[in-house]
Amino acid sequence: MTFAAPLGLLALLAIPAIVAIHLLRRRFPVRPIAGLFLWQAAHDVPDGGRRIDKLPWTTSLLLECLAALALALIVSGATLAPSASSEHLVVLLDDSVSMTAIDSRGESPRARVVARVRDEINRIGPRGRITLVRSGERPALIAGPAAFGAEAESALAAWMPLARQHSLAAGLRLSRELAGDSGSLLILSDRQSDGTTERIVPGEIWAAAGIPLANIGIVDAHRSVNADTKQGALSLTVRNYSDAPAKRVLRVTVVGRPFKGANGASDTEILVRNVDVPAGTSSISIPLPAATPPVRASLSDDALVSDNAVVMVEPQPQIVAVDDRLKDGRGKAALEKAIGALAGVIPGSPGHLAFLDSSDVASGSSRTNGANLASGFSGTNGPPAPGVWQARFGRPAPPLAGDGTPEDFIGPFVLEKRHPLLQGVTLGGVVWTGVFPLSPGAVHPLASGGDRALIGTLAPTATAADPTFLFNLDLERTNLIRSPDWPILISNLVEMRRRELPGPERWNYRVGEWVRIRFDSQPARPLHLRMGTFERDLPGTRLVEFVAPAPGGLAKILEGDQLRYEIGINPLDESEGDLRRARTESIGKFDDARRERAIESGAAFDPIFWLLLAVCTAAMFCNWWLLSPRRVPARRSHSEGGRA
């Protein structure tokens, strides 16, 4: 038996103390009586005594000594093991997908890493503790901290590396924090350390279990539709990570639903053909009919399977309908010209975006101040419907306009560059004409000249929640419409509106990218993301954002049981496909002094601790029960003046 805290054995002094108490305590002969209450006014005798009698080996004495012994052993950290120290090993696992590459023997770096961890678990023994950290942009624990070997084994079996290429630096920092002063750190990867952010320190081991392999992978993919020709296309960028050309079979299939092909037969397979892939980067373009459902393009298997296939969804163009209500003149012509140059824009009423003359806006009959003038519209064509953004030009209506005469500005202009409306806008050489003074606080200025707001936004109200932009500008006299900033400004405005249309921001994503999907109204039922067997809940808001999860595939966005959108998520990781940099080597050495240091789990993890605690508790309980006043024997002795 060993002791973690030998000084705790001083608690054994309690045993002679207990014996002394029992030895010196006054012990009167017992006399059963009736009517104790008649005696209780008599003077009680102090518990202490003066005479030493033969020590009575009573049950109470034995139980008290047993409890004291057990407590002393607990305090001293007694354990039956030869040493109280146990090794704490922290293992950082490279979670990049290249760990799943299969070599000619059918083995992967993952399998070799798992075998290595199991060897380490056997080496540190049953008392050892292990912590498994999965690397990544946000490293995470998959076992521990300081887990038993069995827990680590089960976590290890479920571990499947799927992450994109990333640095192990963040994982190293977390692992070192977990290891502290007493733990050892083992980094398991399929490649070498980069020598900078991933540099190891003495006492750590970097073990690489990779084997250089040739590989061909799809590193980029696009799917498009020509609105004029109604012809779609799938473009693949293929990378051959070797010095020799190779042949592969390219297969394109429809994912998730039956599809009637060009020959009229219902078939999910659209294309199968042999492709020659030269060394380096090459492209493959595949024509697809418009409205083809999501397709899966895959190359025949090689070392790394995960980069051989992509799932691509046909993008649905988001058309912005523009309602041009400007009065005829230079400004209207310039606006039509700028809009005509933009793709995905059609005229429409009420549309998504309305260009108005400020003079057509009512003078605020339903407004309490100038800042709330967003919907006071009295144009000849009627007020814009809900969901219509407004861009107003010209002299603002009276509550908005302050007192003063219009002025022209040639600069300098102060622009809020971070606002998407003004990205790329410089207003260099622009003469901003007809600037009226505005009421204080009427607008939130985005561009200013002197003390006047040139462009501003009106605060949304309960009845006019859609954004309204106020251009304090006389379009007929300004040279802005002839400057390069004019089409940029209009384009920014249209693209801002386009981004706010319902639907996914894009239709195909890489793993790890942020996916943004906007709904036209608050979802009535819970939202789910389903991708094969993977499923998770999504926040039930109008704008849903989440990180595209690995390993990718066709992701379905469901509102309740109703399919709302389908998006494609693909690995498309050029760095991870390059298996030529994989290595098998081991750098570093564990610090023996650190390995022998005890972890702080202490004796509480030792079964002997719980045994002692149980003995102590049982002894104290039995002693209390024995000495309980309720347990006075019914008849001790019927002899007159009975003696103990």
Next chain:
Amino acid sequence: MQPGIDWAAVQAAAAWRLVVPRTPMRGRVGERLGAGTGSSLEFQDHRPYVPGDDLRHVDWKAFARSEVLSIRLYREEIAPRIDLVIDRSRSMVATELKQRAYGELVALLASASTSMSADTRLVTSAAAPPIPLHRPDEVQRFLDCDATSGAMEELGLQLRRQSMRVAVSDFLFPHDPDTIVGRLARDGASLAIIQLTTRDEAEPDVEGGRRLVDVEGRGELDVTIDARTVAEYRARFNRLRQGLSRAARRTGATFVHLMAGATPRQVARVLADAGILEPR
């Protein structure tokens, strides 16, 4: 047979019976005068004759004097009711001496009750129904005292109206004598209270240090029994006994204190002196 009880001595003391009170009582038809009208030989009153009355009870002499028919009324004859209330707490058997004395006293009272054709019942607790007693030896089944409290401490004892009551206990428990005696005497024809203690309980001697353990589980106490402690104890015990005696006097009951150790014959004599027993 209860060990230690001298049943021969008890049988020898069977010549005693309980003293029947002079006040009228209630009971079944028997040989003792009751409170109501009956058919005994003791004249009680006259009343006018009404049709249906027994012609044998017409007072013809009075008719001759007054020419009015009247009926002679006589006292009823009853068998007295006796409720024997006994304390079955552990304190009654705290020592063998007290246990024997208690058994002999209860047997003596049972013998005195059953010998007078009385309707005798043994009351042991409020929860248990009273036990009819026909022979003296039937009491031995109820002398095994193992309760933590006695019948005297309980409320709601099932005592009969106008019954003769005899209560046996050591009364060594905290109590208010007026309350206990009043409870026992309420609606009774008579009440006799017999306190039975050992000499050590009444007049302890100086013994030195002792651990006193209450046999009814009411705690234990380390105490040095010296002259001062003994004096204080005796004073408290006397106050307890006098309190019972005073309470008995207030309710017209009879109180007697017995010391364990006397023979049944001696006990019977003491009870006779106190007016509880009388020769048959």
